[in-house]
Amino acid sequence: MTLRLLLPTLCALAALTAACDGDRSVRITSTTTESDAKGVLKVVDTLQCPQTMGSLTRKGSAQDGGKVCTYVGRKGTEVSLHLVALDGAAPADVLKSFETRLSASLPAAVAQLRASADAEKARMQADLARASADTAAATADAAAVQADAAGAQADRAAAQADRASVRAPGVAIEAEGDDASVRLPGMRIETKGDQASVRIGGFHIDANDSDGSARVRASSGGGDSLSVNAQNNAAEIRTSAAGEATRTSWILSDNRETESGWRLVGFEARGPVGGPLVVATVRSKDTNRGRAFEDAKDLVTLNVGE
Structure with a gap:
């Protein structure tokens, strides 16, 4: 089962969302504040950019009147901190432009994940077509099935030799x-051939x-929501917190060597x-990818809050 493919992805997510022990002593200046179920997000005039x-x-x-700060980290990691006015635009539209620019650093990962999504859509459409064909065939063959009822019963008896069924209050297992x-x-857990499906509450x-x-x-x-799309060496993670304020993150990673050397890109964004x-954007070549995102997240928290 392909769940093992998620381990590096979920590790990156854990690193992204983990709290850091950075110095929080820098004072944050702001003009107004706004309450949110998760805390207070500041409306800042200029970025606080510690050394x-x-x-x-x-x-x-x-740079840009206190609206952009640039940082470097281990093995050439690049982090840019941006203060971005919405000017009436939807936060999702503003962040899409960041995603587009960062995705250009990992074109192979983007192509692979897009092809995987297209293939999944094609499989779903093929399954629907097969289901319709099976229904039509079953209707056309109804008379023949009735005529062969005795033979069908014998076949079912043979098939039951490879079947198992367990029934108990609240429990149903069929194999x-x-x-x-x-x-x-x-x-709910379903496995069929190479495919597996797990449903646990909202997961x-x-x-x-x-x-x-x-x-x-x-x-x-x-x-709150989380989505992970992993395909062989590439993975994409999105998180979003509930509420009208913006609290979102996005990560795209590729475990393969790339021409540019980048292995992971993404952003952490918050605002009232x-x-x-x-918005803190990250481009990393470091195999210890989580460190850069922890520090980028601390920069965002320093400016706008949790």
Whole structure:
């Protein structure tokens, strides 16, 4: 089952969301504040850009009137901190431009994940077509099936030799050959050939060994969400917190050597309703990828809050 493909992806996510022990003594100046269920996000006029933050060291001074600061880290890691006005635009549209620019550093990963998504869509359409064809064939052959009822019963008896069934209050388990279905309170697991599906509350995993893909979708009752799309050496992670304020992150990684040397790109973005957004972008060649994102996240927290 392809869940092993998710381990590096989930490790990167854990590193991205982990809290850091950086120095929080720098004072944050702001004009207004806005309450949110997760805390207070500041509306800042200019960026606070300390000389160092964890593994990062600032290059030069703030640019563009205090709206951009650039940092370097281990093995050439690049982190840029941006203060971005929304000017009436939707936060998702503003962040899409960052995603597009960063994705250009990992074109092979983008192409691979896009091809995987297209293949998954094609498989779903093919499954629907096969289901329709099977239904039509079953209707056309109904008379023949009835005529061969005795033979069908014999076939079912033989098939049951490879089947197992367990029934208990709240529990249903069916297994036949390499396929299995498990139903428990709040949980559902399905395996069929190379494919596997797990449903636990708002947590969904779909994996396919035939193409090395795995997809994770998770959501909480409060509206927080996580999505992971992994395919062989490439992975994409998105997180979003509930509420009207912006709290979102995006990571794209590629375990293969790339022409540019980059192995991971992404951003951490936060901002109150109406903006501005504080966005930390990351491009990393370091195999210890989580460190750069922890430090980038600390820069965002320093400016706008949790």
